[in-house]
Amino acid sequence: MHALSIKTFRALGLAILLLTLGACSVNPVTGKKELAWMSEAWEVQTGRQYYSGQQQAGGGNYTLDPELTRYVKQVGNKVAQHAARKHLPYDFVVLNDSTPNAWALPGGKIAVNRGLLTELNNEAELAAVLAHEVVHADARHSAQSQEVGTLIAGGQMLATVMVANSDSNSAALQQGVALGALYGQTRYSRSRELEADLYGMQYMRKAGYDPQAAVSLQETFVRLSESRQQDFFSTLFASHPPSMARVEANRATAASLAPGGVLGEQSFASATAALRRRQPAYNAASEAGEALAKKDYQNALSLAERAISMEPREGRFHELRGIALSRMNRTQDAMSAYNRAISLDPNYFSPLLRRGLLKHQLNSFSEAERDLKASIKLAPTEIAYVKLGAISEQRGNVCPQAFNYYREAFVAGGQRNAELQNKLVALQSNCQPQAR
């Protein structure tokens, strides 16, 4: 049944695509004529729909420092005021992730990782990053990108959106994780990157910033992309490839703009002071993550505890500690660590999911169910649906409940896809009447 639905959605996607084809319009930023895949209403709706799931998938909000988020929003809004479509519902958030990255959803929803902020030297460089992302939204780059076009043509986005509107209450957030690959890793073409740099520099200059910061920013990126840290930066550089050509282009753009503008070194230093102070704690946490990957749980535990001793209010550190303890079969201690992580940041899906899985392992099914459902509300994952399906099955509620959970797990996508397909096919004949 499911495979059939996907096919139907695909056909629908193609039909809609064909209807949209030929709808030529003028790009609001460049003034060039181009093919418009989707309307502005679609951009705004898509951005709103995927925003929170994308934030969850990208590490969750950086809640420890609301002042920093306010600062980033303020700088972002300053440059967005000069966008060609300044009426878009722009928003800016800081994500709790050490990877240097930034992204924009259609309709102007923009995120910057904590790990990128620590690589910047002044407010004007931050303005350059945010203005660049503003242009990606303003000039409809991702709505125009071939990858999105292909996905729409394949009906995948439509399938996800339609499933999201189906019976399951969790589905409003189907989006984020299912489409995680789509926006976080949208690869813009060279010409889009140059365009985002060019117009971004115009917006930042109009906002009062020294456009020279876009040159120094690009130089930093080129240097980092050539350094040993390349792997660490690969996400950012895959979606926004740095190059000497961009440095040169930005230099020429800066020379063509009105001289002056501020760098804002002082304001940036004070806004990011707490973040920089916490950096050693995040470094210890990164090492704890590496130790976990190497199954060196004792070391992971000490590193997580070192991070906690430096910053006890960071929920991610307690979660890491919980993972290490759980791998060492210190289940009750792991549970306490997850409790702490959840109480410090109740709006991040990951510790809820881990606590739910641990409770499932301990056969506390009702409590597991509550956590798993709460995690799904924030970000749907294959594993949460699989365990909810197993709990339903165990209670004898195969049709429609377990079947529906397994179907959601299949849609969320992941390692168990083939296994789930077999399961769904096996259950299909029993469940079909009820599942409709």
Ligand SMILES: [Zn+2]
């Ligand atoms: Zn870019």
